[in-house]
Amino acid sequence: MKNRGPFTVKSSKVVYKNPWIEVKEDKVIRPNGKKGIFGTIDYGQGVSVVVVNEKKEIYLVREFFYVLNRLGFILPTGAIDKGETSLQAAKRELREETGVVAKKWRKIGQVDPLTMILSCPHDLFIARDSEEFEKEETELEVIKIPFEKVYQMVLKSEITHAPSCVAILKAKIYLENG
Numbered sequence: 001m002k003n004r005g006p007f008t009v010k011s012s013k014v015v016y017k018n019p020w021i022e023v024k025e026d027k028v029i030r031p032n033g034k035k036g037i038f039g040t041i042d043y044g045q046g047v048s049v050v051v052v053n054e055k056k057e058i059y060l061v062r063e064f065f066y067v068l069n070r071l072g073f074i075l076p077t078g079a080i081d082k083g084e085t086s087l088q089a090a091k092r093e094l095r096e097e098t099g100v101v102a103k104k105w106r107k108i109g110q111v112d113p114l115t116m117i118l119s120c121p122h123d124l125f126i127a128r129d130s131e132e133f134e135k136e137e138t139e140l141e142v143i144k145i146p147f148e149k150v151y152q153m154v155l156k157s158e159i160t161h162a163p164s165c166v167a168i169l170k171a172k173i174y175l176e177n178g
Helices: 086-098 147-155 162-176
Strands: 002-004 007-017 022-029 035-042 046-051 057-065 070-074 077-079 100-111 122-132 141-146
Touching: 007 035, 046 057, 046 086, 046 100, 046 162, 057 086, 057 147, 070 162, 077 086, 086 100, 086 122, 100 162, 122 162, 141 147, 147 162
Parallel strands: 046 122
Antiparallel strands: 002 007, 007 022, 022 035, 046 077, 057 070, 057 141, 100 122
């Protein structure tokens, strides 16, 4: 047995694993002494990028959210590959998904979506001084939308991807304060 914060973990087993996720079930003793279980998903670390061009437009990716069975918008987003820093991953994902290369980068925070069941810390970046090239992922639809409209899309829940929402809200503050 081992402790995990105020919980005592009696056992832990992997119930499913593929190259992208690992699902575990932990049998625990809760802080109040009662037995319980936790199902957790480890999805690895990720990045999301707000890239703002000289016209104050944001690059969004429109794609099909398989689990939600609908189309949606996200920022250029992806996993941090083994041996990569989060900044390297952000630059790679931006280039692959949009064809954009940026010269100025700033990390604007981190977000942990679904903190009770999902381990997927996401580093958030803002990128400026960008140039467009041919994108690698041709199946993704990339659109440029004025930043203020993107901000309103978050407020109206037209963008619901948590890391994208947090990054856009943080970017608004960053851009307004220089």
